[in-house]
Amino acid sequence: MSLIVQKYGGTSVGSIEKIRNVAKRVIEYAQQGHRMVVVLSAMAGQTDSLIALAHEVTQDPDLREMDVLLSTGEQVSVALFAITLQSMGYEARSLLGFQVGIYTDHLYGKARIHEIDTHRIIEEIQNDRIVAVAGFQGLDEQNNITTLGRGGSDTTAVALAAALKADVCEIFTDVDGVYTTDPNVCPKAKKMEFISYEEMLEMASMGAKVLEIRAVEFAMKFDVPIHVRTSFGKEQGTMVIGEKKDMEKVLVSGVAYNKNEARITLRRVPDRPGIAALLFGPISEAGIVVDMIIQNTSEDGLTDMTFTVPKPEFHRTMKLVSKVAKEVNAEKVLGDEDIAKVSIVGVGMRTHAGVAQKMFDTLSRENINILMISTSEIKVSCVIEEKYTELAVRVLHKAFGLDQDESGDQ
C-alpha cells in the first residue's frame, strides 16, 4: 500500500461529467489499496471569470483581495469532487489551504510555501478517506489567504507529496508527457520515459507548458518523483526524477526553443568596473528579467554588451538602456526582436566533450548564423534569426539522435 498524491488541472475538472471521470480514476487507485491525496485546480474558465469580475471594478485590484476571490475557484472544485466521490460510495473530505495548514509568505498572487502541516491530512487518510486538497492556495502568518500564482496547483501537489513523503506525485494534464522537443515543430519528437529535474528546468520554455517550474524546483529539493501523464488515457507518461547514472549515456535529452525574447546590444561601452551595475540596475528595478548576458573581450578599453529580455518588455528596456547609454557615452544601442533561442539540454554533456561544437556544426551546415552563445553545465543555447527556429530544432533533434525510431549516432 502506498500513498499517492495526484493533481488534476482545470480542464480535467471542467464539468461535472469530467469531475466524475476523475473520481472514477481515483477510486480505481483506492480499490487497489492506495491512499489518495488529490489536488485540484479551479474548473476551467472559473479563474478567468473571477478575474473579469474584478476587472469590472478596476483594472488594478488589490492583490490581497484578489487571492480571497480567486481561491474560491479551487474551493468549488474540491467540494464538488468530494460530493462526487461520496455519491459513488467512497468516504472523502475536501481540505482548503487554511485547513491543511499550507503556510506561505505574504506575497499575494505569487506566494511561496514555507511549511505544510500534515497532521489533518494524515488524520483523514487514517480514517480511510480520500482527501481532496484545493490547489494554488495557502495562508500567511496573519491568517490571510494567499495564492501561489498560475500553475500553483502543481506546486501544491509536489509540496504535499514532499511533506507526506508520498511514493509518487502524479500530475495529470492534457498532454501525455514530456517530449524531446515540441511535436508541433518536429513530428519526430519522442515522449521521454525519464527526465531529470535539472533537464526539466533547463527545458523550461517547453516544459512550462507541462509542469510549473517552481513545482520542479520543489521536487528537486525534496527528491519527489513526479509522473507527468494524460488525464484522458491510462498510458504511462514521463517520470521527472533525480539524476540516474545511466541518464548520462544519452548526450542530449531534448531540444528546446524560445521565440519570446528580444536582443539588445550596447556598442562600444567603456570597459570599466561598475558599468554592468549601472546598466542592469535600472532594468532590474523595473522588474524586467534579463536572460542571457554576453560581454565581449575588451578592445581599446571599449566593449560590446549584449543581452536578451522577454519580448513584451523590449520597448520599455530600450528606453531605459538608451538613457544609460548616453550617461556612459556608449556608441549606440541596437535592438532586435526577430530572434529565437534554441537550446540543447542533457545531463550527459557533463561527461562528454564536443557537444557544443556538434551543435554549431549542425547549424552551420544549414547556413544558420549564430548571433549569441551561452552555455551551462547541461545546456548549450544559441540565439539565431527567428525565421530559422523550426529548421534548427529539427536538424538538432536529428543530429543528436532524438528522432523517433532512430537509435542515435552518438
Next chain:
Amino acid sequence: MSLIVQKYGGTSVGSIEKIRNVAKRVIEYAQQGHRMVVVLSAMAGQTDSLIALAHEVTQDPDLREMDVLLSTGEQVSVALFAITLQSMGYEARSLLGFQVGIYTDHLYGKARIHEIDTHRIIEEIQNDRIVAVAGFQGLDEQNNITTLGRGGSDTTAVALAAALKADVCEIFTDVDGVYTTDPNVCPKAKKMEFISYEEMLEMASMGAKVLEIRAVEFAMKFDVPIHVRTSFGKEQGTMVIGEKKDMEKVLVSGVAYNKNEARITLRRVPDRPGIAALLFGPISEAGIVVDMIIQNTSEDGLTDMTFTVPKPEFHRTMKLVSKVAKEVNAEKVLGDEDIAKVSIVGVGMRTHAGVAQKMFDTLSRENINILMISTSEIKVSCVIEEKYTELAVRVLHKAFGLDQDESGDQ
C-alpha cells in the same frame, strides 16, 4: 463616533454596479466618522447556482461539502466589495468566517454560533479599515467550514454587533421596514417605527421575510438594536428593540397569517397518560415540527387531539399518525390542508383584557368559522378556512385600529 454593523442581502450586491452603490453608502457613513463592519450575502442567484451544480452530481449531497461549496458565494462578495472600496480610495479588508473567528457547532447547513473572536476585526478597524465580513459562514471546533442556513447573514450581522458592542445593527433589505401586516393582503398596512423583539418573533410568518428569526432571538438575548431598512433609499425603516413602557399602550401591534400549515385530528383517543408522547414521539423523530396542539376536555375517557404541521409534511405526518391511531384504538384520523392561521400580536395584550374576545367577535361578524384557537401572552392565533385568510386579515387590521390614517378605536 460610533461602531455600526451593516448587513446587505444578495439582491443588494447582485452586480458590480450594485456593489458600487453599497460601497458609496458605506463610505458616506465612514466619512461621518463611523467605524464600519459590513456583512454581505452571496450575490443574488449565486447560492442557487452552486446548489444546482451539486445537484447535477447527486440530489443528496454531503452536508459538510455543501458548506464548503456554498461559503464561496459570500467569499466572492466580500472580496469584490473590498476591491471596490479600495478602488474608491478607502482602506478595506475582507474577512471570512475562519479569519474573524466565528465559531459554531458542527451542524452543517444550520450551525449555531457559539463564540466570536473580535480580535482581528478590532485590529483592522483600528487601522482605519472598513471591514467586510462574509455572512452565513463559520468554523467548527475541528476547523471545518459551517454555514448558518438560509438568512444566516442576518444572524452573522447581529452576532457581530453583539460581540463588538456596536451601537446599531442595520439590516438593509428590499423592503423598507416591518409592516403591521402584509401590504399585499391589506393595502392599509402601516410601516411600524418600532417593534419589540418578542412581537417580531411572534410575527414570524411575516417577519421572516424581512429578518431571520434566529437573528431576532440573538438580538433579544444580547439586546442589540436592529434597524431594518431599504437598501434602495435613505428613509428610516423599523427599529427592532427591547420592549419599552409606552409600547404597551398599543393593544395590537400587527396581524400575521400563515397559509403553510395543515391540520390533523385524532378522533376519540383514550385519554390516558402517555398518549401524547406516543403520538408526537414518531413525528418529532421524523424531524417534523408541530406548531399548534389542542386537546379537548375528556368525555367518556375519550378525547380529540388536534395539531398543525407544515403543509409539505402533511402526507408524511398522516402516515405516521394513522399507524399510532391503530395502536391506541382511536376512532379515526381527519386531515385538512385548506386551513390558515391568523394571529394578532402585541405586547399590550399582557395588560389588557378582552383582546381575544374582540378577535372572535370580529371574525364572527364576517361569518368566519374558527377551527382552532391558541393563545400566548402576546399573541392570539385562530385557525380558519384558508379561503377567508385575506378577509380575516383586513377586518382584524381595521378592528384593532391599525389601518393607515386611523387613530384606532382602542
